[in-house]
Amino acid sequence: MARRLARTLAAPGKGPSTSGPSTEPFARHAESTHQTPLRPPFGRTTGLCGHALVVYTAAAALTALALGHTLWFGLSDRSIALAFGALITVGELTRWGGSGSEEREPAPLGAAGALAYALLGENAGHATYHGVLEVVAVVAAASLAGSVPHVALGRGPSLDQMARRVLTVAFAAVCFQPLYNSGKLAQWVGHGPYYALWLVALLMLTALCDAVLAAAMVRARNRWPLGPLLRDQLRAMLGIGSAVGATGAVMALAVAVAGLWALPVFSLPLLLTQLAFRRYAAVRTTYRQTITSLARATEIAGYTPPGHARRVASLSRAVGRELGLAETELDVLEYAALMHDIGQLSLLDPVPAGATAALPPAEQRRIALLGGAVVRQTGVPADVAVVVERQADPYRDQPLTARIVRTANAYDEMARGEGPGGPLTALERLRLGTGHDYQPEVVESLARVLARGGLTTV
Template sequence: MLVAVRCGAGLLAVVSVAATVRTGPAERPVALAFGLLVALGEVTRWRGPQLREPAPLGAAGALAYALLGEVSGQPTHHGPAQVVTVVSVASLLGGVPHIARGTSPTLDHLARRVLTAGFAAVCFQPLYNRGALDTWVGPAYALLLVALLALTALWDAVLAAALAHARTRWPFAPLLRDELRALAGIGSAVCATGAVMALAVAVAGLWALPVFCVPLLLTQASFRRYAAVRATYRQTIASLARATEIAGYTPAGHARRVAALSLAVGRDLGLAEAELTVLEYAALMHDIGQLSLVDPVPAGATAGLPGEEQRRIALLGGAVVRQTGVDRRVAAVVERQADPFPEQPRAARIVRVVNAWEEKARDAGPGGALAALEELRLGAAGDYAPDVVEALARVLARGGLTFPPTG
């Protein structure tokens, strides 16, 4: 899938550039203006966990050019090939500063940009150039652009989910669900700005472009600040989780390893992003109840303790988490991680299974990972959720059955 998408985008770009060079670009000032807009969007691109579209200004500019039919009341004559050419060249030029800094855009990002712009242009430009949309005026024309943008956004979400599935082998359906949910955030702002730009340029000309760039740039800055706050929040939780390691109650890196593996298992089981966030925080803080113990558990291995003692430590941990002001759902997962699995929320089941596997495999040598997994399978009927154990097995099989590092 990855190779097919990348090769398809590359082939589309090459063919489009060749066709545009052969016929000559139409409305060169317009093409240059939108090319600069897309390039500026790529220059200001960024990466953040809360923003799936790293270059919203570039995306909006590409969509606006793909759906552009008039400039200052005069019809345009560029076709899908020129749209793909302008977007491809501008995206590559906008990526030059990032390449110089060693943070070049990924091939998947560029492929999605080219294929999405091409999809929108193919849906709109042939119909407009043949005069099929001449009777669509006023609100009807605006609604048509919105409908085409919604269809393009759906195509982009499917493409993004397919690429993520090919890279990670995570289930496609949850990935697509998360992509569609993300459209309610920056995705809706990108689509709305693209539609408004196309309509505004049709009436007011190219002067409308800088005017409608400002709101999207402000939105991008807001998302960036929000992502920075979330990153700081996660770092705070990670620091709290390290308290058990610093105090000598748990081995170094244990919480981090359990959190990383829990996230992989959660993705395999199809958890939504909001659930994954709760799962990660709970996995990081799952051992914090040990700070209330007078005598540390040897190596912090709570999986081998009697059930009542495990539940007592879990309840202590939940109480500590509630005092920190972290989301109540995180505290609920922490305090219920030792309950019988039929009564546990799904996140608590995952934390319990992953924690037990990590403890059993940690010091057992190269063959300990397989032995620990088989031990969990034998205990799945009473102590561990069978579906979580099998999800853990799939994750380990994809990543290789190696025992986790102790440092």
């Protein structure tokens, strides 16, 4: 069985060519625990796969074609193109976060302006005639221009974000501009309530296209399950994504009636919304940092080795993604993994190396219950305390999140004390304990995470 496990971890494309996953990332992560954020934790990316390359190639080819066509034939209406180009540029200049930002849409004003230009059919009652390629050219050029200062500071948009912007705007323009310019849309739905319903339906299709692209790009890089990724992307649209879609549609309708002066008027509400989301993100960051600092109490007091809580949290989140947990469940899982050893502070003498997995079940249960009581006093969600409290329960009675934390904790404890072959031997011991201590599906998911070299980011 040991030979079979070694072959699994050393399979081409799934891990290093050594006999097991290296423990060096764990050591580096432990040394910089007070500096590094929770994401990315450890490990390496899986590289650019074929699907991501196809998306990048399609976006680049479409952008090149659009720019070439526009330079050759010129703009149909320079004032409109310049107005929307300026709006998109300002939106990119006011983006929040960088290429590694956790926020789904870091430049909401730019995205809304691009969507409004794709859905624009009239300007103050006069028909517009910009086509799909002109829309793509203006959006791409303005987005690149607004990203230059951010790129110079090292926090520009990622290739994923730029490719998604080009392809989703092209999708919306293809669904709208040919029908509107040919007059077929007016024949089919007119300019009353059916026209508004058509815009809403088109916005939903565009949002779905964007969500599929975003989930597919993450899936291509990390090989996480596509279904949960798509579900999380769609759920994220209920926040800033819905504001972007609504603002884009309203801008297009307002310009059709009032002209280009409507753009700054309808940009203000989205800017205020962006400011509110930025403050909310800052609160979440502070909240996570507080939990991380609290989790380090056991390390500072000498009860657990440096970096143990963060390594367990990183592994737990990776395994949770592998098993298809939603983003909210992953947050609970991460917080519980960070604080799973907080109950050890009640011990008079520290457990050697903090290895609670070797303690008698009664002592494990007492530490878990005390840890849960401490967690309940910190103000974190009650679900986190439940996961911490149930660490010592039989695994068949535990929720899935508790099973994941239990397995990741045991793996980290075993891997530290098994010598050069620690990760390989630790995973083998976990598999031998699947009959009574660990859920087989969780252990196999952990093996797949380790075979890929750890955890990668979006």
